[in-house]
Amino acid sequence: MTIKTRNDLGQNVRSKSIALLNEHLAQFIDLGAQIKHAHWNVKGPHFIALHELFDDLYAHILEHTDTIAERLTALGGIAHGTVQAAAEGTKLKAYPLQITDGLEHVDYLARSFAEVAKGTRKAIATTDEAGDLATSDVFTEVTRALDKDLWFLEAHLQETNK
Numbered sequence: 001m002t003i004k005t006r007n008d009l010g011q012n013v014r015s016k017s018i019a020l021l022n023e024h025l026a027q028f029i030d031l032g033a034q035i036k037h038a039h040w041n042v043k044g045p046h047f048i049a050l051h052e053l054f055d056d057l058y059a060h061i062l063e064h065t066d067t068i069a070e071r072l073t074a075l076g077g078i079a080h081g082t083v084q085a086a087a088e089g090t091k092l093k094a095y096p097l098q099i100t101d102g103l104e105h106v107d108y109l110a111r112s113f114a115e116v117a118k119g120t121r122k123a124i125a126t127t128d129e130a131g132d133l134a135t136s137d138v139f140t141e142v143t144r145a146l147d148k149d150l151w152f153l154e155a156h157l158q159e160t161n162k
């Protein structure tokens with residue numbers, strides 16, 4: 001279902017973008033919840049650094065979630081914003097509930113960030129080819145930000161030169 005709008009993009013193009021954006025909205029809601037879960041449950045010698053880093057990452061994801069949902073509604077769509085809809089729609093691997101170790105949380109979050117970025121990177125081209133350049137720009141922006149946050153996470157896991 002789409003809402004009537006004066007937006008000049010064709011109905012077909014808008015419908016495709018709306019469906020794609022809703023798919024990604026589910027992943028972002030899932031990813032945000034995973035990060036908060038890690039923020040609450042992380043333990044170990046790097047507790048405070050990771051607890052705070054995870055909150056920064058959560059703030060970024062919340063912003064991307066909002067951008068995606070509002071792009072979708074601007075196109076005349078209904079954003080599927082509930083946790084129940086996200087749980088049905090997300091394709092992310094389930095996050096293990098029992099881990100507490102800091103680097104294990106970093107590792108699982110890095111896996112999820114990479115998974116989400118793989119999807120948004122693909123969506124840049126899909127929406128570009130469909131003729132919706134503004135949505136493509138949204139995907140470009142969030143992919144660049146996800147790549148940066150993946151770097152922040154992976155720097156904890158990579159070897160140093162010492």
Ligand SMILES: [Fe+2]
Nearest residue numbers: 039040051055
């Ligand atoms: Fe908190």
